Amino acid sequence: MIVNNRYHRSMRLDRLLTLHFFGSVIGTSRQASDLKIPILMYHSIARDVEDNVHPYYRTVTTPETFKMHLEFLNQAGYEVLTLSEAVRLLQGVSDQVIHPPLMASELRKSTDSLRRPVVITFDDGFQDFYTTAFPILERFGFKATVFLSSGFIDKTFLNGRECLRGGEIRELAEKGIEFGSHTINHPQLKRLSNDEIVHELAGSKASIEDITGSKVSLFSYPYSFPEEDVAFVRKLGDLLIEQGYSAGVTTIIGLSRGGDTPLFLRRLPMNDCDDGLFLRAKLNGDYDWLQKGQLAYKRLRAMYMNSIAL
16 A cells, blocks of 8 residues: 555656646745645545546545544644634735634734634545544644545435545534535535525525534535636535635645635645645645646636537
């Protein structure tokens, strides 16, 4: 398994460019005074990693690698926040405010008292979060935010993995784990009508609130985020606000900054192929370059598809 991962790491173009080119370029222009928060995106913590999938697209992280990631964060002096805590901190330096912003003195006090902020998130709500990930997080005293596809609670997910049970979610919430919505059925939202999108947003929110007894205001977009479709993103933002959401995350790569739209924050994809060097590079912002390339590709693909449809 280790040999296999090392082979894949050595063959990854994004890792090669990040560590040996963009890291040095970005490092020379990085401003230490700017508030940037890495939001890590995990899915499943298990031993059955996807050896037949390209390393970039894998969603499984072994317990050993996950523990290594947390050890790195701990030793490097990172302060793990929930997503709602990070959003409040980011809004203190942002003009795009949904929650009341921090006062200047409160913001200064908050940022000064933090070591280095980071957020740990999980999509889909797999049961291995309860059995495997949470005990490791608890060992380090770290928080996490979990996004649930509510239609799969107590059931099996689309990929065959077991999802969290209602009682487990309730227990985790009582122990400080933060929960958000990942829709009901994990659909491609862009393909749905407005009424269908509202159903996915409202239904999942209500179900999770009923289980946890707490308000749900956080959302995670399922599948690749269509950032190239400005009209859809604007519409989705309006629908999220109408349904009581105030912040959310996407699959857009990069560190989240104070000027980012709170509803569509960037994240860093994590899996078992992220060794210590690559993890550190991602946390430092050296991986952010990939977002521009992906956006350019999405726009070109959209133009091509539109030309075919004409």
